[in-house]
Amino acid sequence: MSRKPYVRAVRRTWWLRQPRYVVYMIRELTSLFIGLYSAWLVIGLVRLGQGRTAWEAFLAATSSPPAVLFQLVCLAFAAYHSITWFAVTPKAMPLRIKDEPLSGKIIVGGHYAAWAFVSLLVLIAAGV
């Protein structure tokens, strides 16, 4: 890496110029909601460690209308993250079997199958 890298001036609104740049930015911003929801889960874990009363207070907090609204937004971004993440897996992680490249459809499909399996497992573990 050079010591004085050249930083080209960019307009902060460059991504509004084209619809596909906007889509790119939405895809990258999914990470903000992934991070925020992780923090919410950690709060839940901390509350769990504080005992029954604190845990029940957390369950009440996560059921409050603002928290539900926040989590529905997170859900939309998280699902979009899953879809876009799986879509690039053939490029990020190309697989070969006996020197033959594995079809991208199989790699993506495998991820969707894993998504369904993990979701089902978690729902069963949670007592559905």
Next chain:
Amino acid sequence: MARSNKPVLWLPFAAGGLVAALIMPVLILITGLLVPLGVLDLPYERMAAVAHNPIGKLILFGILALPAWHAAHRLRMTAHDLGLGSGLGVKATCYGSAVLVIVAAAAALLAV
């Protein structure tokens, strides 16, 4: 092929992206919809038992820490894309908040 010189940063980033993609939607569905609607109740005893179990602790830590790191790393790159630069302030904000979340998760899991 060029080698990445930052495997320490991006390996957990990639793992976090996968973990988040596989498990976050269903977790949000549970805490944000099924519990509020009263479909599920997540009783204290069962949740505490998961957090007490060593394997449960490890799984919970992975579910919490990897996506948090993923988010921090990706937000840092996005901040750069938005012309916010890649200086110390951006790095400290992104990785700092992830480290805070990860340390809080580890501390809570060790204390339970």
